[in-house]
Amino acid sequence: MNILVCISNVPDTTSKINFKDNNTIFDTQGVQFIINPNDEFGLTRAIWLQQKLGAKVTVVTVGDSSCEPILRKCLAIGADQAIRIDVKPQDGFQVASCLASLCEKTKYDLIITGRESIDYNGGMVGGILATILKIPYLANCIQLELDGSNLNLQREIDGGKENLTASLPIVIGAQKGLVEEKDLIIPNMRGIMQARQKPLEILSPANTTCFTLVQNFEKPAEKGPVKLVDAEDIDGLIDLLENEAKVL
Amino acid sequence: MAVIVYIESQDGVIKKAGLEVASYGRSIADDQGLKLIGVGFNIKDIQVLELYGLDQLYNIDTQGDSYFDVERYSSNISSIVDKENTSIVIVSASADGRYLGPILSAKIDAAYISNVVELPSKYEPLSVKRSCFTNKAFNETQSEKKLTVISLSSNSFGLKEKLGTMEVLNETYAVSSSSLKVSSLDKASDKVSIADADIVVSGGRGLKGPENWHLIEDLAEVLGAATACSKPVSDMGWRSHSEHVGQTGKPVASNLYIAIGVSGAIQHLAGINSSKVKVVINSDPEAPFFKAADYGIVGDAFEVIPKLTEKLKARKL
Numbered sequence A: 001m002n003i004l005v006c007i008s009n010v011p012d013t014t015s016k017i018n019f020k021d022n023n024t025i026f027d028t029q030g031v032q033f034i035i036n037p038n039d040e041f042g043l044t045r046a047i048w049l050q051q052k053l054g055a056k057v058t059v060v061t062v063g064d065s066s067c068e069p070i071l072r073k074c075l076a077i078g079a080d081q082a083i084r085i086d087v088k089p090q091d092g093f094q095v096a097s098c099l100a101s102l103c104e105k106t107k108y109d110l111i112i113t114g115r116e117s118i119d120y121n122g123g124m125v126g127g128i129l130a131t132i133l134k135i136p137y138l139a140n141c142i143q144l145e146l147d148g149s150n151l152n153l154q155r156e157i158d159g160g161k162e163n164l165t166a167s168l169p170i171v172i173g174a175q176k177g178l179v180e181e182k183d184l185i186i187p188n189m190r191g192i193m194q195a196r197q198k199p200l201e202i203l204s205p206a207n208t209t210c211f212t213l214v215q216n217f218e219k220p221a222e223k224g225p226v227k228l229v230d231a232e233d234i235d236g237l238i239d240l241l242e243n244e245a246k247v248l
Numbered sequence B: 001m002a003v004i005v006y007i008e009s010q011d012g013v014i015k016k017a018g019l020e021v022a023s024y025g026r027s028i029a030d031d032q033g034l035k036l037i038g039v040g041f042n043i044k045d046i047q048v049l050e051l052y053g054l055d056q057l058y059n060i061d062t063q064g065d066s067y068f069d070v071e072r073y074s075s076n077i078s079s080i081v082d083k084e085n086t087s088i089v090i091v092s093a094s095a096d097g098r099y100l101g102p103i104l105s106a107k108i109d110a111a112y113i114s115n116v117v118e119l120p121s122k123y124e125p126l127s128v129k130r131s132c133f134t135n136k137a138f139n140e141t142q143s144e145k146k147l148t149v150i151s152l153s154s155n156s157f158g159l160k161e162k163l164g165t166m167e168v169l170n171e172t173y174a175v176s177s178s179s180l181k182v183s184s185l186d187k188a189s190d191k192v193s194i195a196d197a198d199i200v201v202s203g204g205r206g207l208k209g210p211e212n213w214h215l216i217e218d219l220a221e222v223l224g225a226a227t228a229c230s231k232p233v234s235d236m237g238w239r240s241h242s243e244h245v246g247q248t249g250k251p252v253a254s255n256l257y258i259a260i261g262v263s264g265a266i267q268h269l270a271g272i273n274s275s276k277v278k279v280v281i282n283s284d285p286e287a288p289f290f291k292a293a294d295y296g297i298v299g300d301a302f303e304v305i306p307k308l309t310e311k312l313k314a315r316k317l
């Protein structure tokens, strides 16, 4: 079984977000990059399938050489090989079509993306990729059990869960729930050493067409100071919420 | 030319998210002199949509299949898009809307822009403001295609009525050859979901343990609110992970967000920042949440919540 895990290289969750060049470019100076948290849940699930069924796990990222440290980290976590498609990602369609051409060349039974990346928050690459490949996509995937080539799946929906069945191949959008926080694998020394020997292949993009263009960025307006209400004055708070904020 | 909106419903009843995309679509259609067409499935209360200015509604009967089927829904919408000479398709930011949008856009060769928070600033090419970096920033995004699918952020436009007359049309439910099939649904009974809620009451580690969550639930109940929690609270298993909100959890874009015993870490704030009004109740005046909130009480949750719940109950009577 071949599993492909799509990895997005994103700013650490504590990062302060700033822009440069007249607010047209994200300023990466001083920003630490990490594996997109949703993708890390997906990668962990893939490693479990590797351990249980001997599945081969490939990680792929669409990005320039600055993404290599996180690919090495994925290898240290346990992925068998890594691929970098050498182009700066600018739009979800561009990323999805680069990934699609990889999947047309090599047959993957299970393709794992994250629910969304925490930088541009497109929430789009998985669905578009699956549609290009003409295979199903399951968003917000919180359970994946494999029985031969049949799958039992769960999707988180607003106010509940949906149970589904499918057969391979499929693309899923991973998120917390697929595995839990405590299940995440912290690379050990041996993993880190082995990662250095594992293959990291660099491919040229097949297609770099974008469907959208980001023109500029803006930060939310500074908000005014909090209005403090005395703990004894609950009526005062209710009054403000009702008559000033008008939310009750 | 037409604007198409996907009208979401549940058990035949149109959801608020459906009315919000209709309101937003009407505004665009008026700006551009276009026709506004809704596409819905098994809607029973169709007359409501006349209040939101739909010109036409395709109300597709799924022959007793009550589950959301992304493959069949997107096929149906895509054939209506082709038939109607469409320039913009709008879906909501609900779990289903965000699932549908990218798949639909790939089928109809459209650009896809999610997390949209305003009306387009210009057309041809279409350009619109969206939030990014989990609400830590916005960007202006331009579509490079003639056709664009927009996913509208919850509560970013609101409901705007505009009375009109609407023609109801039919269409056969699309077929699907996908192996993916819904077998059943586990709905968390009659509780308000975070995505649908106008008000969200959220508890953090300051609540000390799961046994104290009746305080949060009672307050949520008088407010008709959904309940939420911080990440450590769901990691420790005090609450289900479906309540985890923040950068790595569910996004919240409610009108009112009440955070109790939540410190206001950057990852928590990122996910709830697009809520309109934020209230914090925390015993530590230095808690970072006070910098992000509109209203705050420095006090002990165990004293403040019961009083607040009582007062709100009394006010309702």
Ligand SMILES: Cc1cc2nc3c(=O)[nH]c(=O)nc-3n(C[C@H](O)[C@H](O)[C@H](O)COP(=O)(O)OP(=O)(O)OC[C@H]3O[C@@H](n4cnc5c(N)ncnc54)[C@H](O)[C@@H]3O)c2cc1C
Binding pocket: A013, A037, B203, B204, B205, B206, B207, B229, B230, B231, B232, B233, B244, B245, B246, B247, B248, B249, B260, B261, B262, B263, B264, B265, B266, B267, B268, B271, B281, B282, B283, B284, B287, B299, B300, B301, B302
């Ligand atoms: C990769 C990553 C992703 C993350 N994603 C998220 C996310 O999506 N969502 C999220 O929430 N967190 C996230 N976090 C965690 C985040 O950094 C914080 O640790 C977390 O939000 C803190 O939760 P808390 O406020 O409940 O707990 P604490 O930080 O422990 O705060 C508890 C608060 O309760 C107050 N308190 C204590 N007793 C009382 C009382 N009796 N009455 C009133 N107040 C009281 C305290 O003053 C304190 O401010 C993430 C962290 C990482 C590393």
Ligand SMILES: Nc1ncnc2c1ncn2[C@@H]1O[C@H](COP(=O)(O)O)[C@@H](O)[C@H]1O
Binding pocket: A005, A006, A007, A008, A009, A036, A038, A039, A060, A061, A062, A063, A089, A092, A095, A112, A113, A114, A115, A116, A117, A118, A120, A121, A122, A123, A124, A125, A126
């Ligand atoms: N540059 C990229 N390279 C590889 N995979 C990506 C990239 N960007 C996004 N993805 C995948 O697509 C998912 C959804 O991303 P997005 O549509 O950007 O929110 C991510 O969680 C990744 O799995």
